[in-house]
Amino acid sequence: MSALAGEGIPGFSGRDLPLAAGSVTAARLWHVDMTSAEAAADGAPVEGLLTGVFGGVWRRGENVAVCGGGQASPPCPQDLVPAPDCGCGFWAYWALRYAWRCDYYWHGEVIGVIQGYGRTRIGTRGCRCGKARILALHLRPAGPDDQPRGLRHRDVAEVLESYYGVPCYPSLAEMLAAHPLTADYLPGRQRRLATSPALRPRTPALPAPVNWLLAGRRSPATPAASQGTPPGRRTENDESGRQAS
Numbered sequence: 517m518s519a520l521a522g523e524g525i526p527g528f529s530g531r532d533l534p535l536a537a538g539s540v541t542a543a544r545l546w547h548v549d550m551t552s553a554e555a556a557a558d559g560a561p562v563e564g565l566l567t568g569v570f571g572g573v574w575r576r577g578e579n580v581a582v583c584g585g586g587q588a589s590p591p592c593p594q595d596l597v598p599a600p601d602c603g604c605g606f607w608a609y610w611a612l613r614y615a616w617r618c619d620y621y622w623h624g625e626v627i628g629v630i631q632g633y634g635r636t637r638i639g640t641r642g643c644r645c646g647k648a649r650i651l652a653l654h655l656r657p658a659g660p661d662d663q664p665r666g667l668r669h670r671d672v673a674e675v676l677e678s679y680y681g682v683p684c685y686p687s688l689a690e691m692l693a694a695h696p697l698t699a700d701y702l703p704g705r706q707r708r709l710a711t712s713p714a715l716r717p718r719t720p721a722l723p724a725p726v727n728w729l730l731a732g733r734r735s736p737a738t739p740a741a742s743q744g745t746p747p748g749r750r751t752e753n754d755e756s757g758r759q760a761s
């Protein structure tokens with residue numbers, strides 16, 4: 517199953533590490549199941565409010581990963597999840613930037629920190645683990661391309677907080693300050709990324725002559741141009757131009 521299954525992707529090697537006690541903290545994204553969120557807001561019982569990229573509902577407290585099998589292969593035995601030749605297990609990353617890069621095309625509305633434990637496969641960008649619990653959440657502000665939500669942003673944040681019993685932070689910086697990510701497995705020069713609330717690298721400024729050449733050719737649809745903000749001045753946490761990256 518190779519690359520499609522996660523093995524072969526840089527940072528997710530199939531190499532086994534020796535058995536160690538403990539847990540890791542890492543970041544990942546989810547979708548909000550708005551039907552369940554609205555039901556929970558009305559006090560109805562629900563199975564969970566957050567789903568992963570391949571589905572799978574996240575519950576309050578401990579979650580146990582189950583293998584769904586590959587296209588032509590049967591599910592891995594439960595005691596092997598996350599198996600080396602499969603993509604099963606809960607995926608999470610050592611830096612928000614890596615979580616974003618792996619999932620940005622998918623537009624998860626919620627970014628959070630998990631504690632991962634049990635059988636865990638460690639890579640240089642993140643891990644896949646057999647068991648996980650949510651520690652902290654952040655609901656991204658709705659962007660211009662997002663579907664309108666039935667509940668207001670504040671209501672969704674409140675229902676997430678009360679359902680999962682964890683804080684839903686107003687900013688990524690506050691979330692990371694309160695729940696530091698595991699940095700031990702990042703390569704030395706990348707270690708600072710663990711504390712960075714940025715979802716993507718700062719847009720590198722073009723050399724001056726090239727800026728000058730491009731100055732008259734900016735399309736009005738370019739977010740930076742339409743907002744009158746030079747790319748270099750946008751904050752690292754600015755989410756308005758995410759479709760451009």
Ligand SMILES: [Zn+2]
Binds near residue numbers: 592
């Ligand atoms: Zn599997």
